[in-house]
Amino acid sequence: MPSEDTKERINKAVEVGRTILHYGWIPLIIYIGFTRSNPKPELFKLISPLA
């Protein structure tokens, strides 16, 4: 059984990972969309449907 200390560290790491995914998921999709698209579109066109 892991000690209480280890459990706390794991919990903290999971929380940090969740926060990174929460705020990083959409920038990640835009980044992948920007780099994998051929020809490369303007970034603003990717971000806004009104452009």
Next chain:
Amino acid sequence: MHPFASYVLRSYYKATGWNEDNLYANLTRSSSALLDFTVPHGLHFSVSKSPNALFKTTYAMTAMPSLHGSVGYIFTSCDLDVKSSGNVRFKDMIERFKVYDQPRRPETPEEEWLAGELVRKRDYLLYGRFFLPTGRLDALYSTRLTPTIQASISAISDPPSLRGQKGDMSNVMINLQHDVGKWCSEYTWSAEDEMWGVRVLHNFGKIGGAGAGASDVADDAAARGRGVKRVDEEDGIEGGLKGRVSVGGEFYFSAKERSAGVSTGIRFTTLPDATPPSFQIPTSSPTSPLSSSPLSHARGPPFQPPTTITALFNPMLGHISSAYTARVSPDLALSSRFDFNVYSFESEWAMGVEWWLRRPPTVVEPSSALPSSSSSSTPSSPPSSSSESAPPSLTTIPSPLEVNGVVKARASTNNDVSLMWEGRLRNMLVSLGVVSDLSSRSKPIKSLGLEVAFFSSE
């Protein structure tokens, strides 16, 4: 009306050859389209765009009862042919009654060779949607692991400030689907309540090919006469409907909640109609000008009306639900469902209708008929009479009657009546609906809603 993201997801499944209909979860999809359709509530606006074939952007705003919005982004590894709201096939955007094609083994993705080496390309879809002002994130990652296995991870994430509080809806769900045509199994795991689930669907009869021919019918009859029934025999029911049968079941349990559930279901559906849908039938051909009357659309019901009959049984809750849905004419589908609980004797009877509206006929004259001639009809004159009186070379050609709207209505014994119209106005898709409770004199209208969607592609 399908949200834009849902339309893109369906396009992705179609492009990668995945059959989303062959799932136990979608067993009652045909009747649900008529009986459980979602009526818009409040005001919704959405604007979407696909700047290229791989990337899609969508903004949505809801006003009344509360103002909130969302931004969503979708990336797919394969090119998708996403149309704009002005020229998308209207029926593709509507949840509707449909006799689904016979199940087939999923298509193997095309092999790509690069410098003499086989490059395995695994298709995937990434989706993220951020809600304002709540800060909630919806995320989805879906990928094809092998030609017959598809995995998806979906998540709802509330902002860190809300975590651990009462309203925290955060959850992660992992889903694995294995489809070989005749069988489809699905395994799910949900993090919030640690729930495991298994769903299985089995299709009897042939898969993938054309429907049974006359010789098969004769064989079946002969086999029945001998009292022998093949395991994979396609069952017919009274009235001569010919179709296929699917059975399925679902089992789930939660270690955390110490609860479990089970349900089973059976579905009979007629074979897909061999005649193309009326919108595809050419309304005129040079060889048979006289048959080009727009009245040909109003032909009688086909010999075998497309029909789906489903029954679900949940033995733990004692709930039985049986539904009968049929398209009785090219533009009209009717559905009826009876729910009954064998323990509490509670019951509900629901009826639904789906009626397709077509654009008024516009008569287009061929260029050869343009010379001034008193016999050529004006656009306002009845086309059927003109086609009889005019010589074949001057026959007017009515353009196909395009579907441009649908009216859905449902009523049930719990006093709820819902009415919804969906259609295309200029280049926008519009949905207008009302839910009313006829038993309440003080508040007969429960909700009223309008949804406007616009999307375009470059």
